[in-house]
Amino acid sequence: MWDFSLLTALQSVEKSMAFVLHRWLVFLGVAAGFLLSTLAGAGTAVGMGSLSANPLLFAHSGAIAGFALFAWLAHTLRPTLYRAVRAPHLLLLAKLSRQDAIPEGRAQVELACRSVADQVPDPHLLWEIRRAACATMAQLPRRATPAGISATARAHASLLDKAQRWLCAMNVDLIIAAIVDAKNTNPWRSAQSGILLQAKNLSVLSKNRLALTAFEGLGWLLGYLLLLLAFQKIAAALPFPTGFWPHVFAFLFAWNIKASFLEPTTQAAMMQLRLQPPDVDEVNEIAAKLAADSETYRLIEARAASPATGAEIA
Numbered sequence: 001m002w003d004f005s006l007l008t009a010l011q012s013v014e015k016s017m018a019f020v021l022h023r024w025l026v027f028l029g030v031a032a033g034f035l036l037s038t039l040a041g042a043g044t045a046v047g048m049g050s051l052s053a054n055p056l057l058f059a060h061s062g063a064i065a066g067f068a069l070f071a072w073l074a075h076t077l078r079p080t081l082y083r084a085v086r087a088p089h090l091l092l093l094a095k096l097s098r099q100d101a102i103p104e105g106r107a108q109v110e111l112a113c114r115s116v117a118d119q120v121p122d123p124h125l126l127w128e129i130r131r132a133a134c135a136t137m138a139q140l141p142r143r144a145t146p147a148g149i150s151a152t153a154r155a156h157a158s159l160l161d162k163a164q165r166w167l168c169a170m171n172v173d174l175i176i177a178a179i180v181d182a183k184n185t186n187p188w189r190s191a192q193s194g195i196l197l198q199a200k201n202l203s204v205l206s207k208n209r210l211a212l213t214a215f216e217g218l219g220w221l222l223g224y225l226l227l228l229l230a231f232q233k234i235a236a237a238l239p240f241p242t243g244f245w246p247h248v249f250a251f252l253f254a255w256n257i258k259a260s261f262l263e264p265t266t267q268a269a270m271m272q273l274r275l276q277p278p279d280v281d282e283v284n285e286i287a288a289k290l291a292a293d294s295e296t297y298r299l300i301e302a303r304a305a306s307p308a309t310g311a312e313i314a
């Protein structure tokens with residue numbers, strides 16, 4: 001079975017409720033930004049076509065343009081949002097997993113954000129480490145496909161390998177939690193240690209991550225279906241057709257629920273796992289295999305050995 005308790009994870013999330021609400025407001029603002037940008041794009045297109053026979057002709061095109069513009073902005077701001085929202089919450093959950101006391105209210109948010117900023121001052125550096133660790137983690141389950149099997153079996157083996165790599169990459173937040181919670185002056189060294197630890201405990205991590213991903217996905221789906229009913233009722237009351245947009249915004253606002261409540265719960269659950277540290281021989285074996293297979297691991301290894309802490313991956 002599983003090696004975590006959802007009840008314990010929910011209790012950790014409850015203790016960090018001040019930051020959960022902070023996180024929810026930030027991601028609600030992101031979802032609302034998509035909505036307002038889409039409406040602004042549609043309104044601009046309608047205004048520009050107001051003198052034509054059909055002012056609504058290009059409304060959908062304007063809406064798509066507004067949506068795409070905000071999507072580009074959100075994509076650009078991912079490093080900043082990660083350092084400002086996700087990483088501080090990971091720090092709090094890591095402290096709670098050790099049963100450390102954390103403040104309540106605004107002091108909780110201020111402590112988490114300040115601690116992460118002190119540990120990794122450059123938000124782009126933390127994002128680069130996450131990206132490199134994620135790419136390296138995706139290399140962990142790679143296995144040679146057995147010879148002499150049918151094309152169908154080979155395709156199934158390939159799909160299974162991709163699914164395992166995807167699950168492994170999802171554990172990268174555990175590495176980021178260790179980085180922001182550590183006193184190590186070189187975050188790349190913490191990232192390298194986290195990768196080697198996860199490589200040693202791959203089967204335990206994958207089994208529990210699969211169960212938690214299913215929990216997270218079902219919660220997202222349920223939120224989407226409930227919000228879709230609300231958006232469809234709103235759309236039905238409007239004097240113009242809304243097309244597929246109720247589905248889009250139900251998906252986005254359900255993502256807000258997932259990102260604000262479900263993700264911290266799964267992260268707190270994964271932090272309950274008691275992983276076995278690799279011994280020296282295992283460290284050398286895993287490191288050699290990763291260095292042979294993964295360019296990003298070689299870069300992490302080089303950064304970890306360097307006294308500099310602010311360099312980004314080229």
